[in-house]
Amino acid sequence: MRRLSSKENSQLERLREISSWVSSVLDLDQLLELIIEKATRMMRAKASSLLLLDKKTGKLYFKVATGEKGHEVRKYEINLGQGIAGYVAQKGQPLLIPDVTNDPRWYKKISESTGFETKSIACVPMMVNGDIIGVVEIIDKEDGSSIQPDDMKLLTVFAELASLAISNAQKIDQVRRENKNLREELEQQYQIVGESQALAKVISDAFKVANSKTSTMILGESGTGKELLARLIHRAGPRKQKPMVVINCAALPDTLLEAELFGHERGAFTGAVARKIGKFELADGGTIFLDEIGEMSPGMQAKLLRVLQEGVFYRVGGNVPISVDVRVISATNRDIAKEVEEGRFREDLYYRLNVVQIRMPSLRERKEDIPLLANHFLEIFKLEKGLPDLRISKKAMEKMINYEWPGNIRELRNAMERAVVMGDGREILPEDLPIFSxxxxxxxxxxxxxxxxxxxxxxxxxxxxxxxxxxxxxxxxxxxxxxxxxxxxxxxxxxxxxxx
Ligand SMILES: Nc1ncnc2c1ncn2[C@@H]1O[C@H](COP(=O)(O)OP(=O)(O)OP(=O)(O)O)[C@@H](O)[C@H]1O
Ligand SMILES: [Mg+2]
CATH class of the missing domain: 1.10.10.60 (Homeodomain-like)
Structure with a gap:
């Protein structure tokens, strides 16, 4: 391999420096300016600029421009195909023009009106994923001599760096946007709708407990929004940046539930081919939501109690004590006090979990929320099914208000979904609702x-x-x-x- 000359070596050194900026400077505008300034100095150019292509208008505009007329040129826009920059952006090929006066592509207007004398120009396209996103160009050497073919290599490297910077910024921006959309979607999904006194009380209690680590038990019939409330408590408190981990205690037999809650080591039992981290560990710093706690077997109740008392646990098959900082929210639709009284639920565990108790009112107890909720779900399904003009008829609304809703809000949600699908697309009628008193x-x-x-x-x-x-x-x-x-x-x- 050919040894690099000392000039090339120092160039390389400086390019490395710039590459490190690309990954460390987060502000794109600042980064592009840094890159173009560095290019101007390293190439001893009289002026350099970076133009970006606006895909919608098909025009190039100056993002960065150095040199004594740098400020003035920024007001110009160049059509694709117009002038040297427009030509390069259209063809995607670099171009070196030693003498612009002899080139028909030269677009005189800018240099004439700014009074910037130009002899030679070099222009290189910037690409991201094969798409042209703009160009980088330099004009003449500081000493007035023309740009040489040798300079093109360096200019190409600068164009690549600038492209990389832009592509990184676009990716970051995309991730940010996606995150924002997801967050908004989640917020919408977890929005608690209702204006009744009964619900207002529940929500104000939830905000009160949100700020402490107090164990909270949420009671209420099926479909009243217990999980939704647990999410509100988590989100309204200082733990909101950490996860809320949900586990349904009724869904699994004891051995699996134990491994789910506390994790297991590799080989702890047949089928445990790898170590598994349990929900308690996953929830460290955040919240664990023990759903359907009333269904937990006496054996698991004893194990859970020990963990809550001692503050440490072991993975199944493990002997390293693990301690985590977790807030516990539990929920059940059983009459838990009766379960305790009749000996099916441990009293000591009950007291641990039930430091604060919140009872979700049934929909029957807050009928005034029915129209609000019905319209809330209508909005969701209307959008989903593409029926923007759909509304609820007066009769259908009356039927809903008079109905007892044994399945509470979940049932109302399902009823609305069905009505939106089965109706005529304009008005929801009583017969579209799958409810029978x-x-x-x-x-x-x-x-x-x-x-x-x-x-x-x-x-x-x-x-x-x-x-x-x-x-x-x-x-x-x-x-x-x-x-x-x-x-x-x-x-x-x-x-x-x-x-x-
Ligand atoms: N106030 C509310 N506003 C909007 N949607 C609600 C409200 N309450 C409940 N929902 C919706 O109703 C459904 C049932 O709520 P959730 O799962 O929280 O109930 P649950 O009490 O945990 O029920 P289960 O005991 O059956 O597990 C969910 O789709 C939830 O988003
Ligand atoms: Mg639930």
């Missing part, structure tokens, strides 16, 4: 039955009614009635229920 009085229960018979009849009718309401969806029906799905299936065969 159950009959108040049941005729088949009469005097003369034993209590057991009456209860059985009632149970059968109640299950039928709920199944009708969920259009035969057993999982949903079980959830609304707060019973296990397997138990529901048993009841369905016991009472010989079919055709729903």
């Amino acid at each position: 159950p009959k108040k009085n049941s005729n088949s229960i009469t005097v003369g039955l034993t209590l057991k018979e009456a209860i059985n009849r009632f149970k059968k009718e109640f299950i039928i009614e709920t199944l009708r309401h969920t259009r035969g969806n057993r999982t949903q029906a079980a959830k609304i009635m707060d019973i296990q799905r397997t138990y529901l299936s048993r009841m369905i065969s016991k009472y010989n229920i079919h055709d729903i």
